[in-house]
Amino acid sequence: xxPAEFLNSSVRDFVLNINNDYWYMKAGYYVSLHAELLxxxxxxxxxxxxxxxxxxxxxxxxxxxxxxxxxxxxxDSAKQIMSELGFPVAIFAxxxxxxxxxxxxxxxxxxxxxxxxxxMNYKYNVCAQPLSGEMVSFKSIFGRxxxxxxxxxxxxxxxxxxxxxxxxxxxxxQVEDRAYLCGFEPLRKExxxxxxxxVISEEVLRFSGKASxxx
Amino acid sequence: MARIACFVEKYNFxxxxxxxxxxxFKTVAERLGHEFHFxxxxxxxxxxxxxxxxxxxxxxxxxxxxxxxKTAWEYGLRVIDDPKSIxxxxxxxxxxxxxxxxxxxxxxxxxLNKEELHHKQILDIFEDFGKPVVLKAPYTSFSRYVEKVxxxxxxxxxxxxxxxxxxxxxxxxxxxxxxxxxxxxxNGEVLYVCKYMMPKGKWKxxxxxxxxxxxxxxxxxxxxxxxxxxxxxxxxLKACSVVGSGLYGxxxxxxxxxxxxxxxxxxxxxxxxxxDLRDRDIYEKVIEYLAG
Numbered sequence: 001x002x003p004a005e006f007l008n009s010s011v012r013d014f015v016l017n018i019n020n021d022y023w024y025m026k027a028g029y030y031v032s033l034h035a036e037l038l039x040x041x042x043x044x045x046x047x048x049x050x051x052x053x054x055x056x057x058x059x060x061x062x063x064x065x066x067x068x069x070x071x072x073x074x075x076d077s078a079k080q081i082m083s084e085l086g087f088p089v090a091i092f093a094x095x096x097x098x099x100x101x102x103x104x105x106x107x108x109x110x111x112x113x114x115x116x117x118x119x120m121n122y123k124y125n126v127c128a129q130p131l132s133g134e135m136v137s138f139k140s141i142f143g144r145x146x147x148x149x150x151x152x153x154x155x156x157x158x159x160x161x162x163x164x165x166x167x168x169x170x171x172x173x174q175v176e177d178r179a180y181l182c183g184f185e186p187l188r189k190e191x192x193x194x195x196x197x198x199v200i201s202e203e204v205l206r207f208s209g210k211a212s213x214x215x
Numbered sequence: 216m217a218r219i220a221c222f223v224e225k226y227n228f229x230x231x232x233x234x235x236x237x238x239x240f241k242t243v244a245e246r247l248g249h250e251f252h253f254x255x256x257x258x259x260x261x262x263x264x265x266x267x268x269x270x271x272x273x274x275x276x277x278x279x280x281x282x283x284x285k286t287a288w289e290y291g292l293r294v295i296d297d298p299k300s301i302x303x304x305x306x307x308x309x310x311x312x313x314x315x316x317x318x319x320x321x322x323x324x325x326x327l328n329k330e331e332l333h334h335k336q337i338l339d340i341f342e343d344f345g346k347p348v349v350l351k352a353p354y355t356s357f358s359r360y361v362e363k364v365x366x367x368x369x370x371x372x373x374x375x376x377x378x379x380x381x382x383x384x385x386x387x388x389x390x391x392x393x394x395x396x397x398x399x400x401x402n403g404e405v406l407y408v409c410k411y412m413m414p415k416g417k418w419k420x421x422x423x424x425x426x427x428x429x430x431x432x433x434x435x436x437x438x439x440x441x442x443x444x445x446x447x448x449x450x451x452l453k454a455c456s457v458v459g460s461g462l463y464g465x466x467x468x469x470x471x472x473x474x475x476x477x478x479x480x481x482x483x484x485x486x487x488x489x490x491d492l493r494d495r496d497i498y499e500k501v502i503e504y505l506a507g
Contacts, residue, residue: 004330007383024276025353025381027329030308037312050276050302056259057285064289074282075257096277125256125279 003027006214007034015042016207018200018215020167021186022049023099031214044164052163052184053099055092055127062181065162067155070173070180073128078115081128082108088131090173091115092183095124100185102171104131129182133175139187140170141196142203147172151179159184167192167200217506219244220254220265222283224272235487236498237271243498249506254283262286267293267505274301274482275354293507296481300459304481306353308383310458314476317457320450321476322468323388329378337367344388351385352377356480358421358430363389391418394433396467396474398443398451399483399490399497402460402504405451407494408443410436411466437492450474462501 001009003019007030015035019028022044029049035042044052051057056074063069073084074094081089088106091114093099098118105111118126136152138145143160145153152172159170159181169191171183204213221240228234237253244251254261254268256279262268268287274280274296285298296304303309314321325340340348350373352360360377364370377384393413399406411420412433420433440448451465454476464483467474484490491497 004328007326007328025306025383027382030383033309034312037309037316047299047302050281051285054276054282054285056282057289060286060289074259077257080257094279094282096275125259125282 001212001214003031003214006031006212010038011040011212012038013040013212014207015040016166016204016213016215017042017044018166018204018213020189020192022053022165023186024050024053035214043166048163048165052165052168053186055094055183056125058163058184059127059181061162062159065158067158067162068178068180070129070175070182074125075128076115076119076122076125078108078112081111081115085128085130087111090129090131090135090171090182091118092127092129093118093124094127095120100188102135102183104135129173131173133173133180135171135173135182136179137169137171139191139196140168141199142166144199144203145170149174149179155179155181166203167196216248216250217266218250218252218264219267219269219502219505220252220258220262220287221269222254222272222280224256224279227271230486232486232489233484236485236491239487239491239498240269240502244502244506247499247502247506249502251502259283259286262292263290265292267507268295269501269505270294270296270482272482273356275305275356276302280482293505295462295501295505297459297461300461300463300481303458304463304479305356307351307355307385307478308353308381310479311385313457314454319454319457319476320474321454322390325386327374327384327386329382332371332374332378334367337370340370340386341367344386347389349387349389350374350377351387353381353384355478358419361419363418389418390468390470390475392468394436395420395477396443396447396451396465396469397435397483397490398448398465398467399485400451400455400463400465401497401500403452403456405440405443405448406462406497406500407490408438408440408447409490409492410438412436435486435489437490437494439493444474447474450476454479462504 017031022028032046092102103114140156143157145156241251272280347363347365362373394410414431414433464480466477
């Protein structure tokens, strides 16, 4: 069923809401909300959609559930980042407009530039994390990912268990022999390949008979 | 003794009446034996050191205030505004669907999806509600993103603008009035009652001056909560009961001898000698709630 059709329906069922972008106030969000208000069980819940897109909230919830996260700083001050984390650092946006990517900074100039840009001229906070290993970015579909490393696979799996976001992209940092969750973002349509659609179909089959599929 | 953090942004101190109200919260908290500290955007890591968080900065799931609220909630603090209240109150689609589900007396409302913006749909809405109608973006606050439209062309213009941020918007029957009732509610009890008057010639409490970027605000007339009509209080409390048990400002209109809810706001304005004019104990009540 298409999202617009579902929003005008009163289907009482278990709803599987599949969307590449669950951004707040977009169709993917309203589908989950509508299902909840009808009293349906839905994947993903609207609260998780919001929380996953607010990185500091994602990290707090993930950390509470035992997923390894690095020490992070939520601030609008480059000075505070320098004094508490040093260099190099990875900077993620925490604002209503920027959903994709992160910046790295290895010196003062790069850091000021990154903070100014990602904080929208210091209007919002950014989330800074030390960059002491290799950053790995990958698609996570129903918690499954193509990365070989077992720890990274486990982060992807556990994060899906906590947030139930079927389609997303994760940023994980591998430091020595450990992996740490760093970031989350929606998937762009052009990033979805036929092999991803195959994984989605397999997962949907597992739900078939149990759920109405919206997407 | 409770340690209370109050999350504010610089703009909370721009209006002296709001600044005075914030000082009153601090004074009252300290008089009652609690700690009360203002907390700014970069102080989020201090949240675990507190017992309660009181948010005065503007709330929205996409704003910093939500991150503070949810973080504090995850650490087990008592929170005003709690994350669920922010989620419901900051999105009027969510809120009106809840009102519909629980049959809360409300302004007649329909929802419009992005795909439904077409001639027939607009005609149907005008036929049902008459002209003009009010278009409301889900993220409306302080009377912004609520506009009155009387023809299809302006309907389309406003709707397209609101659809940039949200795929669904609300359309409401236009119900002009000299004032909206504002009922402050805390934990299922009425905290204060006032009338938010419309400025002369305007239909909203806060309205843009013609040709200027600035806003003009109507007067606030306060009355003692026990002197407010019983039915008004009853409807306000019923509306809050489906949202949560925090601090809310309920806007209502009188219609046909009864009251209808315009909206329930989290993070309601509390200005010195305004909302608190007739019921000076609102500061104590909020602090006592936070202190647990």
